[in-house]
Amino acid sequence: MVDRGASALSLPDDWPAHPDPILALNRMGSFDWDLDTGLFHMDAQAHEVFDLRPDEYDGFPASLLIRVPRAEAHRIDAVVAQAMKDGSENYGAYFRLRCRDGSLRWTHTQGYIRRDPTGRPRRIVGIVREATQELSELEARRDRAAQDEARRHRTSVVQLATAALAHARTVDDVIDVLRDTHGLTHLGATSLVFGLVEAGRIRMVAEGPEGSFVPGTDITRIDEPYPMSEVVRTLSPRFIESPEEFAERYPILWPHLTGLNISAAAYLPLIAEARPIGAMGLLYSDRRGFSPEDRNVLVALGSSIAQSLQRAMLFEQEKDLATGLQQAMLPRTIPSVPGADLAVRYRAATAGGSPGRDIGGDWYDLIPLPGGRVGAVIGDVQGHDTHAAAVMGQLRIVLRAYAAEGHPPATVMARASVFLHELDTDRFATCLYAEADLATGVVQVVRAGHIDPLIRHSDGSCRRVPVEGGLPLGLSAEFQRLEYPVATVELDPGHTLLLCTDGLVEQPGADLDDGMRTLAALIATGPQDVQDLADRLIDVVEDRRGDDDVALLLLRRRGLETPRSGGRLRQHVAPGDPEALAEARHMVRAAVAAWGARDRSDEIELVADELITNALMHTEGSAIVTLRAYTGSDRCLRVEVEDSSSALPRRREAGESGVSGRGLLLVDLLTDVWGVEARGGGKCVWCEFVMPELT
Template identity: 35%
Template sequence: MPPAAGNGEPYRSPPSPPSDAAAFEALLADALRQAILDLDSITGIVYLMEDSGEWLRAAMIGGTPPAIFAMPERMALDAPYASSTACRTGTVVVFGEPVVRADDPGLARVVPFPYAVASTPLHANGSRFGALTLIRIPSRAGLMSNEKRRRLRGIGDRLARNLVPLAEHCLPLPNTDNPLLLPVYTSDLRQPSEQTAVWGIPDAPGSSGMTLMYQLHKLSAALNQATETHDVVVAAQSRLMHPYHAQSLILNIVGDGRLWVAGHCGVAPEHLRQVHGSSSDSPTPAADALHGRDPLLFPDRAQLLAAYPDARDDGQRAWAFLPLRSSGNPVGVCCLGFAEERLFEPEEQAVMMMMADLLGQALDRARLSEREHALAESLQRGLLPRILCDLPEMITTARYLPACPTAGVGGDWYDGIMLPDARICLVVGDVEGHSVESSAVMGQLRSAVLAYARENHGPAAILTRTSHLLAELDTELLATCCCVRMDVADGAAEVALAGHPAPLVRRPDGRVDALDVPADVPLGVHSATPYRTYETTLAPGSLLLLYTDGLTPGQSSEALAGVRTLLAAGGQDNERHLEGLADRLIATAPRPPERYDDVALLLARYERATPDAQHRSSRMEIQRHDLQGVRETRRFMRDHLGSWGRDAMTDDLELMASEVVTNALIHADSDVELRLRDYPDHIRLEVRDSDVSPPVPSSLSAAEEENAQAEHGRGLIIVDSLATTWGSSPSGRGKTVWLELSTRDGS
């Protein structure tokens, strides 16, 4: 009878050294499969020592999903893992087993993470080869008793002895950069509890784990394409909430010491109000999960109330609170609610945590991207003119739309520059690219054009000097530009282009055509040919449209035809509503996510009045937060309406003006501009500010939930009841609230 080994097992002489890598891999596979089956484990890993002797690397991983995909591939020998500890100390190490309760030794305490780790060293003949590690579910397979530990040690010792000939003959170890995977289906034959959703096909080994991992893979693919917080919420809803048969989902993000609802589904509004903005340090499951690394799972309401006696009833009967982390930092909590009581199987818990890891990283990326885009967009908008200059003879308005967030912020701009001697310079430009650099270059070019125009240079000279400036800047970006200088006294216009689309003009008779201006080269391009000026004379009633190519992507004939049609469609009665025309034009631009470029447009209508025509206008400005300006507004309205012979309309217009101006001063953190225009059949009032929120009449001081972003004011009810027509139009840096009142009895 052969002598016994030190661990009680019969002694077996070591086999002859393996002749190739395949035989060596068979040694690992035999030991791994035996350990998994003998000790009822989910996963097993053979870690081998790297040549440096400082790291362990997974050479082979065996078992079933999902645990097989969650194991670390590499760890330092001095790391506090069970595998490195076992290899370092030469003893069997068990981590993560639950504590047995003294009052009920047959049951184990529920622990947040469902797996326990048992590892034995691979030592033989004075050599340390690594460690053999098992992942087990104590609630299913029982605890690692002393007898089980001896069996694990015996399997590890036999593998180590089999590795000795390999080391003695200096045969190369197989490449362990990518661990080999060994399927060993055992645990999937166990059926889930009747209280939990069935994953996969019953009695089909591997189906449960594959179904779980399929959802994990699909979630990962969806999150890779997520660029906004909303995208992350949609992915969580479709690939976490629905597959787990949850009835509700709340995705919270942490900020300023509070939890904010970033997205939700299936949650009552009153519960959302309680959760949104709650303290991240409050004694609630969501707050506690945020600061922990493990999920908080409550299979029924009794267990929830045992831990949180003050928990509100949200209509659910089971809950899962998953911490979301990125780079080790908490970023939020994913809260799932279930309509029925249910147990959470260990496999489900493991995949939940894998999904939570993906959600946390994606949420952090999306928020960072949104902050960067908001910063760049704020910079871009801040460089646009807050108020467009115009004259009584030349009415202007502008629009700006940023590209979708995935495209980045661009460098489009527009400007209206007042010049001496009743002249005005209209400019639209576009810096290539979509980045903060594009916005910064745009700001420099806009300042240059503004300065050169006010030095009384003509359009061609303005473009020449600006092109030289751009060529000298520390950038490789180019830009296009359209510059129009017009004398409103006689309609004489000078136009120059730098690689930009030519302006469109609608003639008083309704014809629409593009000005025949030489395109020339973009700004920043060295050229021996100077920029050329095109001269024309516009008749009163002519309408100019300057725009960037984002309005007509690729200068497609279809898009350009649509713009021409809109310009030609309006009759004389509709032409006075320049804001409405600008809204219709900007609405033709592609919508996100198809809008890959910024869009800027500038409309200018030449309205030089004939000596017998009635057409007067005036303007005033009020400094931001200057509520005394409301009194000046009333005086301004009385004085001008009285001098224009519009006394019968003074009371109504004065009241409406004071309400709109008050609303703007309260809500908009900007100066406010008031423009009053007198037409033969109506009076038009425009109030411009830098708040993009649309005005919504409301009898309540608090905003309604569906219009939370709107600017509410009770004074707008007065405007709505007194004005013949009114509306609001967004511009590059804010909005224009306009109203009109028809003349009464021809007065």
């Protein structure tokens, strides 16, 4: 008997062969694409196919764009996306890549899609291989049937170019597609010339290969004897089938082209809506003549290019209009504010599609106010279109007007909400308004559905400032909830207040609180200068390429070399609102310390608390507390409490067991002077305290 095991012992040690050397012998490389992480691993042979060194590839498909022309990349992406969408297990495609020496060569890829039990694609494995020789051999073996296929392929050039042009948004994009598209290179054109019709002239925007510029042709008249002028003038294509014909028909131009070895050319008018918008010329160095099929393909191609060019020109016009509208709605300049360093930034969205999506309703504003105060506004109107920008502009103006009229922050916000509700729009807006007294550092903040502000301290640490807010502007008026609580914070010298819209914070799939913590950490490690810090924050958004616009305002309080005179603070206190009462007390305490009246701090706080309590107890409405600092022969601090009652307070003696009646006695005893003023439908009880001179 023959021992079958003995023959097995005589086989080579490396039998059967590993797949890698087999692939290498066939000039094939393999890849493994993890769709979850985006990593695209290629073996050494695949690197050779793409003519890439290992240090030129970082493991992501985007790195291959240095070899794969943009139009080819779009086409392959479409093939892969369609295969994943329709449930296919594999796909295959030929494409061209540009080698290190600038030459183009054919490549073929075939991928196998791995899916999880739910059918979701998770991984693609496959091969890439050089296909130039393969395609050349197929071309050489073509028979009559292959020639018919070639005609069908030439017709598909229009479809391929149209598919690539569908991604072009600007005129430059159209030109890039024409230079790199698979269809034009397969037609064998050596170079491309491209011009736009502007005011009866043709302006050249792309002219052949490097070194082929023809002097005096960057701008030409339509009546001049050039081929592009002729096709624009006659609206008919011109096919030049030999150098002799070129020299005879265009003697002015031909001497400048003799060194390029041009043997034929096709010039096409680019016509949209029955008018010429440009012209294109394809120059060939390896052909003579054009078949009827070639001419039909080129004319169809010119029609497709004209449509894309018109779309791109309209896109650029609309984008310029939208950008101009956005810039007109934002403040032209930001006023300088004594005692503060300021920085503002606006970044438009980068969403694709309509150019109106590149703008939105985000805005900032800075409003100088009497008494050394300043109002800072940040807001965001719902939507990303020109309507949102228009609403934003109107809302910015009314907010500025209400603040300049001297209304307290809560009233400014409530009136703006009523204005937006009565405006002929269905949009609402989030907003944050901060009124800062730079002499004292006291900042009063109201918030309408907007994200909280942040404060960076002089040591670099950054914290989020929680502000109890009301409904967004427009909605609060619609639901009759116009109460906006006022938060009071202190901004010490060297501290920076940051207001921003959610485009700076929000990221797809991330929690808002996480985004705020990330932003706070970024600010803490950022530069001290507010301009540099603003640039860094916008750069981060640019790198992230978010699809939302961003508005940003930074206000850094400087230390004052000498005390500033004057100042005013105001707080609204509603009945039954202990938090508002506590905020009013905090405002008084902060102002007394900032205005140099610490020696009388207890007296001022006690009197202010008494006046506020009386207004809330003996009237049916709310109270408005105002603090003012005056300078002159004597420095004094004035406390005013307004209410809606016309009944004047009267001083009376309290009984031994009485719990009231002592309030005005305290006011009379502790203040230097006090009184009562009628204010329309109500009154104002005021008192003044002489403050000691600062040392």
